[in-house]
Amino acid sequence: MGKIVVEKRGRIVIPAEIRRALGIREGSELIVELSNGRIVLTPVRKLTARDLFGIAGEEEVSLEEIENALSDEA
Numbered sequence: 791m792g793k794i795v796v797e798k799r800g801r802i803v804i805p806a807e808i809r810r811a812l813g814i815r816e817g818s819e820l821i822v823e824l825s826n827g828r829i830v831l832t833p834v835r836k837l838t839a840r841d842l843f844g845i846a847g848e849e850e851v852s853l854e855e856i857e858n859a860l861s862d863e864a
Contacts, residue, residue: 804831 794802804814812833814820819834 792805794805796802809815814833821832821834823830823832
């Protein structure tokens with residue numbers, strides 16, 4: 791790892807290699823915790839449809855089933 795410097799207003803810069811490894815981009819949310827005298831930053835993971843794609847295996851659904859499910863929500 792390496793050393794970082796705390797800047798004005800308590801800001802720090804997370805090195806690019808660490809951001810890339812964890813998928814942290816501008817606007818990413820992190821949870822900050824104090825644990826045994828250490829600062830722990832944990833990325834907040836948001837699930838997307840792409841993350842869930844294929845998780846339940848293949849499923850066949852008719853257009854009628856989709857239309858019925860959507861009309862029940864209204």
